[in-house]
Amino acid sequence: MLFTTALRNVQLRPMGLRLCRASIAPRFVSPRSPSQILCRRLASTTPTKPVANGLKAAPERKYMYPERLCIYHAGTGRVTFLACLKLSTIFVFAFFGFVVTPTYIEKTGWGDTTLRTGSTAMAAAVGPLLIVGYLTSPFVSFMHLRLPPFARVSEEALRSFVKRLPAQAQTTELDITTMSAIAKPRVSKVKLSELRPANQRLGIVNYVRDTTAENATRKWYNFRAVGKFNVQHNMSPRVRGIWEEIAAMITKQAA
Structure with a gap:
């Protein structure tokens, strides 16, 4: 009799039911914004220096200048012009030495005139290469x-x-x-x-x-x-x- 009376007096309200379910359900971490998630991942993946004897590692010192400081630069225009000049003399040497001179000798044959003309062509090929190399x-x-x-x-x-x-x-x-x-x-x-x-x-x-x-x-x-x-x-x-x-x-x- 007393048990049935107690059951009648109990009222299951929706609010109480939700509170009961919330107390029973497992707790989840509140959602974070994408920027907070990214910062947390970066912080977890950033390498840290090992701690020795329980002391915190000192932060890395920032330098204003690199280890190899450029104290002299000849100029972009000078360097580019000199590089092009050196390569040009190589192309001139290859053209006169391996194209013009052999072709001329093959067509005219060996002789005094051929030797003089061929030596002139070879001088035109080798001369600029040696002069530019010596001076630069x-x-x-x-x-x-x-x-x-x-x-x-x-x-x-x-x-x-x-x-x-x-x-x-x-x-x-x-x-x-x-x-x-x-x-x-x-x-x-x-x-x-x-x-x-x-x-x-x-x-x-x-x-x-x-x-x-x-x-x-x-x-x-x-x-x-x-x-x-x-x-x-x-x-x-x-x-x-x-x-x-x-x-x-x-x-x-x-x-």
């Missing part, structure tokens, strides 16, 4: 200065490092880029203390270095090390005045 091989396209970490932080640190270069000339390196006979870049690693001012090849070569020791370590079939350089007006847009200070230091040390 010292041309410097780029020059990069290798910087220590403390000199890459700011411009003030870079200027301070350049002022102390006379005392660090034995360890400071320059990457000097020239062009080969086929206009391919050639990078020469040169110690700052090795460079000397000069006046050779009718004033074309204005800096030299001794390559005897470096050539002794190379095989006979390797190209010889570049020891003569032609440095012209600086067109580097990144940092101005660095190469000029280094050039003044080289001239002062050689005096």
Whole structure:
């Protein structure tokens, strides 16, 4: 009797039923926006530095300048013109040496006139190639200065490092880029203390270095090390005045 009376007094309301179902149902994470989901995925995939002895890893230091700083640039126009000139002489050599001269000899046959004309054609093929190669091989396209970490932080640190270069000339390196006979870049690693001012090849070569020791370590079939350089007006847009200070230091040390 008491049980049936209690059942009659119980009223199942919809609100109470929903609350009961909510308390029983499992809880789900509230939906996130697409930007929040993307940021969460990126944060989970970003590599972190290992923690040693329970200490947090220090954040990476941002540098203002790269490890190889371009302090000299000959200019895009000069480099492009010189590369086209070198390639043009190669095409002229191939045309006169392997097309014109053999065809002429085949048609006229061997004789005094043929030898004179053929030698003239070969001179027209070989002459420009040798002259352009001799005069343009010292041309410097780029020059990069290798910087220590403390000199890459700011411009003030870079200027301070350049002022102390006379005392660090034995360890400071320059990457000097020239062009080969086929206009391919050639990078020469040169110690700052090795460079000397000069006046050779009718004033074309204005800096030299001794390559005897470096050539002794190379095989006979390797190209010889570049020891003569032609440095012209600086067109580097990144940092101005660095190469000029280094050039003044080289001239002062050689005096």
